[in-house]
Amino acid sequence: MKHDMVTITIDGRKTSVPVGTTILAAAQQMGIHIPVLCHHPKLTVTGACRVCIVEIGGQPVTSCTAVAEEGMEVTTASPYIEGLRRDIVDLILSDHPYDCMVCERAGDCELQELAYKYSIRQPVFQGERRIYTKRDGNPFIERDMEKCILCGRCVKVCDEVQGVGAIDYAYKGFETKICPPFERDLDCEFCGQCIAVCPTGALVSKPSLGKGRKRNVNTVETVCPYCGCGCNITYDVVKNEVIRARSRQDTINEGWLCVKGKFGFSFINSPDRLTTPLIRKDGKLVPAGWDEALDLIGERLRKIRAADGPDAIAGLSSARCTNEENYLFQKLMRAGVGTNNVDHCARY
Amino acid sequence: MAEIENNDVLFVIGSNTKENHPIIAQRMIKAVRRGATLIIADPRRVPLVRHAGIWMQHRPGTDVALLNGMMHVILAEGLTDRAFIDERTEGFDEAFRKTVEEYTPEAASKITGVPKEKIIAAARAYGKGKRAGIYYTMGITQHSHGTDNVYAIANLALMTGNLGKESAGVNPLRGQNNVQGSSDMGCAPNVYPGYQRVTVPMVKERFEELWGVKLADRDGLMANEMLDGALAGKVKALYIMGENPVLSDPDTGHTTKALKALDFLIVQDIFLTETAELAHVVLPGTSFAEKVGTFTNTERRVQRVRRVVDAPGQARKDSLIIMEISLRLGYEMHYHHTEEIFHEIGRAWPAMAGMSYSRIDEEGGLQWPCPTPDHPGTQFLFKGGFPRGKARFTNVKYRPPVEVPDEEYPFVLTTGRLLFQYHTGGMTRREKAIEAVAGRPYVEINRQDAKALGVASGDKVKVTSRRGSITIPVHASLRPDRGVVFIPFHYREAAANVLTSSTAVDPICKIPELKVATVRVEKS
Numbered sequence: 001m002k003h004d005m006v007t008i009t010i011d012g013r014k015t016s017v018p019v020g021t022t023i024l025a026a027a028q029q030m031g032i033h034i035p036v037l038c039h040h041p042k043l044t045v046t047g048a049c050r051v052c053i054v055e056i057g058g059q060p061v062t063s064c065t066a067v068a069e070e071g072m073e074v075t076t077a078s079p080y081i082e083g084l085r086r087d088i089v090d091l092i093l094s095d096h097p098y099d100c101m102v103c104e105r106a107g108d109c110e111l112q113e114l115a116y117k118y119s120i121r122q123p124v125f126q127g128e129r130r131i132y133t134k135r136d137g138n139p140f141i142e143r144d145m146e147k148c149i150l151c152g153r154c155v156k157v158c159d160e161v162q163g164v165g166a167i168d169y170a171y172k173g174f175e176t177k178i179c180p181p182f183e184r185d186l187d188c189e190f191c192g193q194c195i196a197v198c199p200t201g202a203l204v205s206k207p208s209l210g211k212g213r214k215r216n217v218n219t220v221e222t223v224c225p226y227c228g229c230g231c232n233i234t235y236d237v238v239k240n241e242v243i244r245a246r247s248r249q250d251t252i253n254e255g256w257l258c259v260k261g262k263f264g265f266s267f268i269n270s271p272d273r274l275t276t277p278l279i280r281k282d283g284k285l286v287p288a289g290w291d292e293a294l295d296l297i298g299e300r301l302r303k304i305r306a307a308d309g310p311d312a313i314a315g316l317s318s319a320r321c322t323n324e325e326n327y328l329f330q331k332l333m334r335a336g337v338g339t340n341n342v343d344h345c346a347r348y
Numbered sequence: 349m350a351e352i353e354n355n356d357v358l359f360v361i362g363s364n365t366k367e368n369h370p371i372i373a374q375r376m377i378k379a380v381r382r383g384a385t386l387i388i389a390d391p392r393r394v395p396l397v398r399h400a401g402i403w404m405q406h407r408p409g410t411d412v413a414l415l416n417g418m419m420h421v422i423l424a425e426g427l428t429d430r431a432f433i434d435e436r437t438e439g440f441d442e443a444f445r446k447t448v449e450e451y452t453p454e455a456a457s458k459i460t461g462v463p464k465e466k467i468i469a470a471a472r473a474y475g476k477g478k479r480a481g482i483y484y485t486m487g488i489t490q491h492s493h494g495t496d497n498v499y500a501i502a503n504l505a506l507m508t509g510n511l512g513k514e515s516a517g518v519n520p521l522r523g524q525n526n527v528q529g530s531s532d533m534g535c536a537p538n539v540y541p542g543y544q545r546v547t548v549p550m551v552k553e554r555f556e557e558l559w560g561v562k563l564a565d566r567d568g569l570m571a572n573e574m575l576d577g578a579l580a581g582k583v584k585a586l587y588i589m590g591e592n593p594v595l596s597d598p599d600t601g602h603t604t605k606a607l608k609a610l611d612f613l614i615v616q617d618i619f620l621t622e623t624a625e626l627a628h629v630v631l632p633g634t635s636f637a638e639k640v641g642t643f644t645n646t647e648r649r650v651q652r653v654r655r656v657v658d659a660p661g662q663a664r665k666d667s668l669i670i671m672e673i674s675l676r677l678g679y680e681m682h683y684h685h686t687e688e689i690f691h692e693i694g695r696a697w698p699a700m701a702g703m704s705y706s707r708i709d710e711e712g713g714l715q716w717p718c719p720t721p722d723h724p725g726t727q728f729l730f731k732g733g734f735p736r737g738k739a740r741f742t743n744v745k746y747r748p749p750v751e752v753p754d755e756e757y758p759f760v761l762t763t764g765r766l767l768f769q770y771h772t773g774g775m776t777r778r779e780k781a782i783e784a785v786a787g788r789p790y791v792e793i794n795r796q797d798a799k800a801l802g803v804a805s806g807d808k809v810k811v812t813s814r815r816g817s818i819t820i821p822v823h824a825s826l827r828p829d830r831g832v833v834f835i836p837f838h839y840r841e842a843a844a845n846v847l848t849s850s851t852a853v854d855p856i857c858k859i860p861e862l863k864v865a866t867v868r869v870e871k872s
Contacts, residue, residue: 273663300628323642328671335563
């Protein structure tokens with residue numbers, strides 16, 4: 001056996017992993033599922049939620065923080081462990097609003113899923129609840145801190161991935177909450193990475209509120225229309241309206257978007273969209289039919305070409321259109337009109 | 349893009365990456381956290397500076413002097429890659445070295461305003477990097493010497509052997525989703541798809557055969573020449589698809605006058621833009637969300653665009669509109685579905701011949717060149733060599749911008765974009781949430797300059813150049829140095845391009861000097 005590898009046994013199966021591998025990672029590589037709430041594959045380890053506990057030598061240990069050591073015997077699921085996990089989820093739920101029926105994340109909530117798994121109908125533990133009435137006034141991110149389970153994913157993604165650090169833990173003990181400095185309204189890059197990693201309904205997109213959850217929502221994978229990064233976007237669509245933008249983690253942008261990609265899609269369904277051709281008549285642009293507009297274009301361009309030659313006609317194509325459209329546009333100018341007068345705004 | 353994480357040195361010059369390419373900036377930050385050195389050269393304290401080891405605040409338009417100054421240090425301290433220079437380059441001769449030698453750190457410091465210690469430190473950091481990548485955008489190119497700037501960057505990379513290997517290179521970051529693709533597709537007056545020159549008879553014959561028609565044999569007009577041609581009465585008709593030059597092009601007054609001089613202007617767009625308002629015929633096209641096709645991103649990755657919603661009203665797919673117009677000009681284009689066009693692109697340009705929609709779907713996009721169906725695509729260029737054989741050093745000297753501050757116009761204006769807004773605002777200015785945080789234009793001005801002018805943030809000032817003037821609120825800030833002001837160009841109500849010049853252009857590629865214009869700022 002090489003020195004940089006260690007062999008451990010998980011649920012009776014032997015595996016060798018590189019030194020430094022966590023039990024959670026080793027189990028995941030073997031296809032063994034361990035529930036998590038604070039762990040996120042793109043972020044550093046937190047070890048806050050305790051849901052990922054496993055049994056090592058009879059002791060409960062959080063598998064996201066425990067590093068594999070030679071000869072370790074790990075049990076990921078036993079009545080003892082499952083009982084502990086159930087209690088942990090139960091405890092979290094004891095300080096969580098029971099409003100799944102109106103929650104934006106219902107059906108897409110990691111906490112709800114664990115409550116379902118452990119069939120927790122009513123929390124056993126009764127006690128004080130955190131009540132936060134103040135709402136954040138920013139226009140992008142709805143922050144419902146009563147639903148926050150203090151997993152810290154948002155704090156980490158803001159710092160580690162986005163390099164901003166707009167939020168952090170504040171106060172201590174039961175009073176602990178995640179907020180911007182001095183509990184002011186959020187004033188950041190509004191990339192929405194925190195929404196993407198939040199396991200519950202604590203952070204959701206404000207412009208999408210009330211527009212649709214999981215049911216009757218179509219999803220389409222495409223590419224962002226803004227800068228040249230080419231981020232992959234998943235749009236949620238209800239009745240021909242885009243209601244939400246997300247991204248998958250297995251894409252070139254690793255699931256991250258920016259404020260424009262995450263929130264800048266309502267122009268698609270804008271009432272300002274052009275819906276009919278317009279022709280200038282008596283100095284004013286008035287609606288016209290397609291045949292009329294296209295025939296007019298054909299006639300005018302043919303006349304100009306006949307009188308002044310094809311080089312009197314020029315075309316500007318678009319860095320916002322597809323390759324296929326751009327190809328056709330230059331083909332139209334070159335083969336259809338007969339000129340090389342074609343350019344686009346790569347310079348601006 | 350993933351390669352960025354493995355850079356040990358990142359040199360970002362003329363790019364406000366955190367605001368304009370946020371997802372690439374994330375990768376840069378990741379590299380920094382892994383121990384890479386980030387060097388930034390920018391006249392403004394851009395947000396990424398927070399993560400930088402070295403920030404050089406050079407005066408707008410002095411990039412060549414700065415880069416030559418760095419090369420001077422690299423040469424003097426023997427940080428060049430001799431083997432790379434000998435094997436893979438030419439032109440590293442007496443004349444070139446002599447030019448570089450003129451730019452001592454002291455001389456470069458005098459021109460750029462950057463302390464010589466910083467120039468030396470940056471040169472050493474870059475020169476010692478094993479996987480050093482350079483990243484730039486319009487801050488390098490939008491100058492009357494934009495081509496020289498790019499040559500200087502290429503010289504720096506060649507001198508240190510930072511080309512043709514992983515996590516290195518010279519990386520222009522593309523500002524629009526398909527700038528790469530529309531360039532690849534030959535939407536330029538001198539090249540067919542795949543950068544094949546229209547003036548090479550063999551190339552022309554090949555395209556004549558592919559398209560079944562005789563083709564023009566000389567270069568066409570570039571965008572700015574089209575507008576000049578319109579004013580001169582030579583260009584009579586212009587067909588604009590999905591562009592808004594009234595706001596995006598320099599000198600709005602000039603652009604508007606030129607468009608009005610046309611006999612016939614066709615504008616195809618999704619909104620009635622400032623440009624469409626001047627058209628004779630406006631055609632409702634479709635947005636990216638209403639069609640299928642492909643976009644090519646900044647790393648040459650061709651990716652699928654899918655239909656998300658139905659187009660509104662009678663809006664039509666842009667490809668169908670083009671075919672209808674072509675038909676009426678007596679040249680029939682006929683395609684059953686969009687992928688047929690994609691296959692024809694592969695026949696026109698071998699670098700995309702190995703791609704298909706199903707491969708792109710299965711493999712998460714493909715980076716050209718990808719000449720055959722079993723080719724995996726190409727992660728980085730120039731691995732086996734350069735297209736011209738040996739890469740050439742180009743001897744470039746510092747030339748000042750066309751406009752330099754004087755008594756009448758004492759400030760240097762530079763323009764750009766913001767994180768929250770996009771280009772001429774057709775899309776983002778219709779987003780309520782975005783408008784709530786970034787809905788107003790402003791001129792960013794150094795706090796001390798603001799104080800000297802007797803204005804505070806929120807006060808309105810009149811900014812005047814040789815072209816025109818706008819009235820705009822002040823944002824007093826520490827971002828720009830004294831004597832430099834910045835205006836984002838998204839806002840029609842205070843359009844930055846009223847002030848910029850359409851005549852100050854690069855002699856080779858005709859790119860306008862949008863990053864340097866001199867202005868006067870007065871309390872209004």
